[in-house]
Amino acid sequence: VVVLLGWRYSIWFALIVVIAVACYVAFSIYATERRTAYIRRANEAESRSSSRAVDSLLNFETVKYFGNEHYEAQRYDEELAGWEVARRQNRLSLFALNGGQAFIIAAAMTAAMILAASQVLAEKMTLGDFVLINAFMMQIFMPLNFLGFVYREMKGSMANIEAMFALLRQRPTINDTTEAPSLQLQDGCIEVENLNFQYHSDRPILNNISFKVAAKQKVAIVGSSGAGKSTLLKLLFRFYDASSGRILIDGQDIKSVSQASLRGALGIVPQDTVLFNMSILENIRYGRIDASDEDIYEAIRMAHLSEFIARLPKGVDTLVGERGLKLSGGEKQRVAIARALLKKSPIMIFDEATSSLDSASERLILEAIKDIAREHTMLVIAHRLSTVVDADHILVLDQGEIVEQGNHESLLAQQGQYAHLWLMQQRERSSAPIPTQ
Ligand SMILES: Nc1ncnc2c1ncn2[C@@H]1O[C@H](COP(=O)(O)OP(=O)(O)OP(=O)(O)O)[C@@H](O)[C@H]1O
Ligand SMILES: [Mg+2]
Known part of the structure; x- marks a missing residue:
């Protein structure tokens, strides 16, 4: 079009078209770039406000306990207000972009038409030339406008999915080595050698921990809150890699075997039981998806859930609610125990597994676990020392270090922390205050 106009008519027509196209492209790129920032901000505001809503809805009990409905509503409102502002900016920037693009085209068309009209008036062109130039101009600006539209849409969509791309680019810090072999389990012996670990470099959590759990032994870890007991279990599951030292299971470094095989060999009742919003049966089945119904009922029996389930109108098909909130603390814990028992892993780990139970159910x-213990390696964390007196070996952990170890009798004889704790718990039990009328 530029060549035709310049050659056939005047160089001015060609110039108008070149300048208009250059302005159009430059403006579109500049304005679209600026707009991307607004789209990004609107997206961030949207995801913030929806996670805020989900968070407060999931924790509705806490919100009610503390009477903070108004506060939550207000915070949600603030998030939404931010979203509203970002959306408005986004819209306005779209209008500005559209308007600017239309203005450049209209200005170029007007200039060309005025020029052509003046040429017709001066009788240097015929009316046919005027119509032709008009058609040429339309021919060039209609596709240009379409290109502008496509560019804008593409940029906008890219901004919308860049969060997803960022997520796809995330690489896990814990990786299997290439073609990592499966863990070859014999009888489940765990060795921990000079283990050091910290979540953040400025605060060591575990200091030079070494111990051994022989096959089919029961080893207990006791110690004050925050000593690093649960952290040790997370390292065993390889949720994190230790900064130095290593963990061996049946002589194989857990870093050298595949994570799937490692986790398949370990069964756990975690400290905080979180259930899925499914039926009790499905929650227990989660321990081993392909378990038969008989196995599940066996696990239910061993975890002493049968009586409770019998009392439920819908039995095992009762839904447990989000995170299991329709069950009592002890019931939830027993579901977790059943789930772990169902997995039948050679190595069983109990992290405060009976802390929410009454003494009788505990x-x-x-008793039920004792039967299993004979065939499994067990690692037990407990605050109530009476639950671990029968352990083959007891480790006392304090601020990330093993300060004492031995069996119950030898630890009592040492007269150290364990003996002190034991005495205190015994005294509490015997001097429990008599209820007053
Ligand atoms: N993901 C994490 N990031 C940073 N610090 C953490 C993390 N998890 C735990 N910690 C810290 O590590 C320390 C040890 O935590 P851990 O859960 O192992 O304690 P614990 O011995 O199991 O205590 P408790 O008996 O109360 O369960 C704590 O002081 C805790 O604040
Ligand atoms: Mg813990």
């Missing part, structure tokens, strides 16, 4: 479950 005793019953411990």
Whole structure:
């Protein structure tokens, strides 16, 4: 079009077209770039406000306990207000972009038409030339406008999915080595050698921990809150890699075997039981998806859930609610125990597994677990020392270090932390205050 106009008519027509196209492209790129920032801001505001809503809805009990409905509503409102502002900026920037593009085209068309009209008036052109130039101009600006539209849409969509791309680019810090072999499990012996670990470099959590759990032994870890007991279990599951030292299971470094095989070999009742919003049956089945119904009922029996389930109108099909909030603390914990028992892993780990149970149910479950213990390696974390007196070996952890170890009798004889703790818990039990009328 530029060549035709310049050659056939006047160089001015060609210039108008070149300048208009250059302005159009430059303006579109500049304005679209600026707009991307607004789109990004609107997206961030949207995801913030929806996670805020989900968070306060999930924690509705806490919100009610503390009477903070108004506060939550206000915070949600603030998030939404931010979203509203960002959306408005986004819209306005779109209008500005559209308007600017239309203005450049209209200005170029007007200039060309005025020029052509003046040429017709001066009788240097015929009316046919005027119509032709008009058609040429339309021919060039209609596709240009379409290109501008496509560019804008593409940039906008890219801004919308860049969060997803960022997510796809994330690489896990814990990786299997290439073609990592499966863990070859014999009888489940765990060795921990000079383990050091910290979540953040400025605060060591575990200091030079070494111990061994022989096959089919029961080893207990006790110690004050925050000593690093649960952290040790997370390292065993390889949620994190230790900064130095290593963990061996049946002589194989857990870093050298595949994570799937490692986690398949370990069964755990975690400290905080979180259930899925499914039926009790499905929650228990989660321990081993392909378990038969008989196995599940066996696990239910061992975890002393049968009586509770019998009392439910819908039995095992009862839904447990988000994170299991329709069950009592002890019931939730027993579901977790059943789930772990169902997995039948050679190595069983209990992190405060019976802390929410009453003494009677605790005793019953411990009895049931005792039977399993004979065939499994067990690692047990407990605050109530009475639950671990029968352990083959007890480790006392304090601020990330093993300060004492031995069996119950030898630890008592040492008269150290363990003996002190034991005495205190015994005294508490015997001097429990008599209820007043
Ligand atoms: N993901 C994490 N990031 C940073 N610090 C953490 C993290 N998890 C735990 N910690 C810190 O590590 C320390 C040890 O935590 P850990 O959960 O192992 O304690 P614990 O011995 O199991 O205590 P408790 O008996 O109360 O369960 C704590 O002081 C805790 O604040
Ligand atoms: Mg813990």
